[in-house]
Amino acid sequence: MDVERRRRANTLEREMRDPTSICNVDCLLDTVSALVSDCDHDTLKRLKNIEQYAAKYKPLAQRINQLRMNVEDFDFIKLIGAGAFGEVQLVRHKSSSQVYAMKRLSKFEMMKRPDSAFFWEERHIMAHANSEWIVQLHFAFQDSKYLYMVMDFMPGGDIVSLMGDYDIPEKWAIFYTMEVVLALDTIHNMGFVHRDVKPDNMLHDNYGHLKLADFGTCMRMGANGQVVSSNAVGTPDYISPEVLQSQGVDNEYGRECDWWSVGIFLYEMLFGETPFYADSLVGTYGKIMDHKNSLSFPQEVEISEQAKALIRAFLTDRTQRLGRYGIDDIKAHPFFRNDTWSFDNIRESVPPVVPELTSDDDTRNFEDIERDEKPEEVFPVPKGFDGNHLPFIGFTYTGDYQLLSSDTVDAEA
Numbered sequence: 286m287d288v289e290r291r292r293r294a295n296t297l298e299r300e301m302r303d304p305t306s307i308c309n310v311d312c313l314l315d316t317v318s319a320l321v322s323d324c325d326h327d328t329l330k331r332l333k334n335i336e337q338y339a340a341k342y343k344p345l346a347q348r349i350n351q352l353r354m355n356v357e358d359f360d361f362i363k364l365i366g367a368g369a370f371g372e373v374q375l376v377r378h379k380s381s382s383q384v385y386a387m388k389r390l391s392k393f394e395m396m397k398r399p400d401s402a403f404f405w406e407e408r409h410i411m412a413h414a415n416s417e418w419i420v421q422l423h424f425a426f427q428d429s430k431y432l433y434m435v436m437d438f439m440p441g442g443d444i445v446s447l448m449g450d451y452d453i454p455e456k457w458a459i460f461y462t463m464e465v466v467l468a469l470d471t472i473h474n475m476g477f478v479h480r481d482v483k484p485d486n487m488l489h490d491n492y493g494h495l496k497l498a499d500f501g502t503c504m505r506m507g508a509n510g511q512v513v514s515s516n517a518v519g520t521p522d523y524i525s526p527e528v529l530q531s532q533g534v535d536n537e538y539g540r541e542c543d544w545w546s547v548g549i550f551l552y553e554m555l556f557g558e559t560p561f562y563a564d565s566l567v568g569t570y571g572k573i574m575d576h577k578n579s580l581s582f583p584q585e586v587e588i589s590e591q592a593k594a595l596i597r598a599f600l601t602d603r604t605q606r607l608g609r610y611g612i613d614d615i616k617a618h619p620f621f622r623n624d625t626w627s628f629d630n631i632r633e634s635v636p637p638v639v640p641e642l643t644s645d646d647d648t649r650n651f652e653d654i655e656r657d658e659k660p661e662e663v664f665p666v667p668k669g670f671d672g673n674h675l676p677f678i679g680f681t682y683t684g685d686y687q688l689l690s691s692d693t694v695d696a697e698a
């Protein structure tokens with residue numbers, strides 16, 4: 286082969302081995318599976334070209350799906366979480382015996398809504414953060430109905446349970462607020478705003494240290510550090526005024542919206558309830574928009590002035606909010622002064638609550654969840670070629686192996 290042809294072949298091979306390239310081998314295999322899934326309908330097979338393609342490639346697609354990682358590789362242990370488009374299961378990988386948390390998102394739910402590309406941010410952040418503050422994505426795969434994300438199991442459960450089980454002393458609040466601040470700084474430094482920081486998204490590992498776990502509402506900041514979004518996201522109680530006001534209109538806001546949510550979280554740890562709680566959504570929104578007058582501290586709870594000062598510094602207009610000039614102003618706040626933990630040693634320190642676990646699949650820190658037995662919605666038979674699986678091409682990910690990467694076949698393969 287002449288030099289020019291060899292050079293061009295090398296370029297293509299390099300692209301095919303590059304995990305960040307859409308020419309990556311996993312993307313190409315996704316394409317075959319997606320195309321077969323989208324063609325494999327009797328109505329479409331009336332077209333000769335489609336019928337012949339499906340007949341020829343369906344066996345290959347089945348072989349690809351069977352050889353690559355798939356849901357049959359895992360034993361289901363227990364349902365440990367549920368969200369709008371799916372659920373999280375505790376599973377054990379059959380061949381390695383390793384336990385994982387596997388999130389399963391319904392493709393059908395996502396096809397019904399135009400703004401459903403949220404799972405790409407979640408995949409990117411958990412796959413590439415490589416941070417002790419972020420739950421790690423180990424594998425991602427898909428079948429004709431679902432997306433699957435295989436992640437770290439966090440046996441300590443979420444901090445909502447911890448707040449329910451304990452009356453949290455200020456000292457503990459220092460620890461957990463420090464860890465949330467460092468975790469959010471990691472997301473911000475990756476170029477994302479989280480937008481839905483709440484105790485449900487804060488999980489504990491087996492030591493009792495915190496990781497952020499749900500990134501469906503994360504959005505990439507523009508060059509100016511702002512996101513432009515018209516869909517208000519987040520859970521009412523923790524949502525900042527500027528994100529709230531972005532409902533319907535294109536409103537710009539930045540990472541400081543996450544610091545508001547930290548203020549809500551700190552208030553809730555210390556007072557046992559969120560500051561703008563109301564028994565209606567409108568009531569809560571009203572209090573948030575009028576936070577200057579609606580923020581108050583219950584007299585009967587003994588809280589330090591530093592704690593109140595930090596809460597006020599977060600629960601203020603974004604133009605005045607602590608953290609708008611970066612995390613150093615937050616780290617310097619007197620509330621964090623203590624004789625045990627610092628922002629630099631906290632990950633090496635012993636957390637206030639260390640989970641007592643008896644096995645690697647101990648789910649004592651997860652409430653039982655009844656599966657909402659809604660009849661599994663099936664896809665309507667497409668009238669024409671809908672390409673319903675095309676938006677999911679490229680989702681497949683294996684953190685520990687890249688197809689075609691090793692020059693020689695793996696010895697133990």
Ligand SMILES: CN(C)[C@H]1CCc2nc(NC(=O)c3cccc([C@H]4CCCN4C(=O)Nc4cccc(C#N)c4)c3)sc2C1
Nearest residue numbers: 366367368369370371372373386400403438439498499501
């Ligand atoms: C704009 N709209 C269309 C989109 C906005 C963003 C968005 N996010 C969704 N997200 C979901 O549908 C979903 C599914 C299962 C679990 C969870 C979380 C919420 C409850 C627990 N959970 C979670 O991720 N847990 C988790 C994660 C990692 C490790 C462990 C453990 N151990 C546990 C979320 S649907 C949707 C619609």
